[in-house]
Amino acid sequence: MKAVKQSKIITDAQLGTMTGKIINGHTLIKMQLIKKEEFNELNTNLKESYVVSNLMDDFPPICRQYPPGVRAHFVYEHWKRTRETIKYDEIPETMYGGALPIARERKSKKKATSEAVDIEEASEPKKKKAKKGKDVHQEQATGSDVPSNQEEVQDLEPAKILDKRTRSGKTFGSSQSLPPQPSISKKKRKPSIRKMKVSTYVEEEDAQVEVATDLVSREVKRKKAADVAALQKVLEIAKNIEVPAEVRMKESSGEEAQ
Amino acid sequence: MQIDTGESYQIRGSTMSLEECELTVQVENPVDFKSLAHHGCELRNYYQTQDLDNYFFMLNGPSYENLVKHFWVRGEVFDCHAARMEEHEKVLIDPTLGGKTREELGLKPFTCTEIRSSVMGIPVSITEEVIKRTIRRTTEGSFEEGLDDKTSPWNDVVNLTMFNSTKKGKYYDLKMEYKLLLKIMNENLLPKGGGGDQPSLEHRVFLHFFNHMIWALKESQNSNRSWIPYGRLLSEIFHQ
DSSP: OHHHHHHOOOOHHHHTEEOOOOBSHHHHHHTTSSOGGGOOOOTTOOOOOOTTOOSSSSOOOOOTTSOHHHHHHHHHHHHHHHSOOOOGGGSOSSBTTBSOHHHHHHHHHHHHHHHHHHHHHHHSOOOOOOOHHHHHHHHHHHTOSSOOHHHHHHHHOHHHHHHTBOTTSOBHHHHSOOOOOOOOOOOOOOOOOOOOOOOHHHHHHHHHHHHHHHHHHHHHHHHHHHHHHHHHHHHHHHHHSOOOHHHHHHHHHHHHHO | OOOOOSSOOOOOOOSSSOOGGGOEEOOOOOBOHHHHHHTTOOOHHHHHHTTOHHHHHHHSSOEEHHHHHHHHHTOEEEOHHHHHHHHHHHHHHOGGGTTOOTTTTTOOOOOSOEEEEEETTEEEEEOHHHHHHHHTOOOOOOOOOSOOTTTOTHHHHHHHHHHSSSSOOOGGGSOHHHHHHHHHIIIIISOOOSOOOOOOHHHHHOOOHHHHHHHHHHHHHHHOOOEEOOHHHHHHHHHO
């Protein structure tokens, strides 16, 4: 047992530590030697003792299956308490009984909590969010022109708001006619122009086309300019030519007859 | 991890066909004499006269079930017969050693009967002396084995004391005190195991821890008896 104590890695569970049942007044009742009414619980009653069970002096319940962070925390806490360091070799490979007891607990707890949450959700209907704007309008509809500070505070209390609600979920205020509300225009999204990626050969082609079109447009411009200049010359010449009065009269009479 | 036991490790094999898991450790029950006396059952005097006060005080403590099983499976009774066998084996291996003493054969001198085993590789031997130290009681006393219920002269004495009659009585004829004494006997002093409230004559006459332990171990080895007596006493021996 000394050696086991020195090793400091064996738990009471591994040793199968247990105590015997105490033979006392309770045993007499079980053996039907005295009646229950005759039994008196004494302050001096013997209690089960594990006095000699000090094999694991403050050794924390760790094993190598724990993540390194957790192990380090345990070792640090142990060092803080006892000023004794636990070496890696001293930590047992597995916890007694196979899987980590915490992992088992976690699983069961998770299940329990999820079930509990489900039950809670099923029992309690979902509360609707109170709209601030509606409440303000309700106040206006009930008649108070300018609500006092106290009333405003009351309005903010959810209990007051909930009291006003009927079974059907509608409020008293909502049944009365409300003033026309200013319509809030929804913001329209601006169409964004997306730039497409263009390959290099397409760009080259475009450049060539542009150059070609430039030449054509230049030619057209030149022609246009030449035409304009020719027209002006013709007009100047026509102004200088004197037309006789009779020709003008004939022309005007013919137009009228037509 | 270094364990300094002062003794070399010893790997021992199982000495019985039973597995550890098949065994049942009988842990002694601590007795609250004050509570019993308060309810009209004064028993302390019986055990004080037998100098068993310290023994009952020791009972209220932890028992290491797994260690006891580990010990029991590997246990062997080392008595005169076993000592002789050990000498013969040495001579068989080396015939020139014939006629030499145990010391000359390189064996430890045989002083008394002991139960030899190992716990986690550490050799453990239990003798009367060890039990004496553990229960803080002298080894004085006598033990009568193999009493015959029909012919033994003890019958009249026992029946007169327990049943106030010359004839053998039954359990329900016993007084409250005796019923409880019998329970303590069955639970702590001579753990029977396997049920049955009727005490044997050996139970009624005397007790002897060591002999009962040897008897139980031999029974486990020869008859596959799965009950290990004195779980607490053995645990205390390991502890000390």
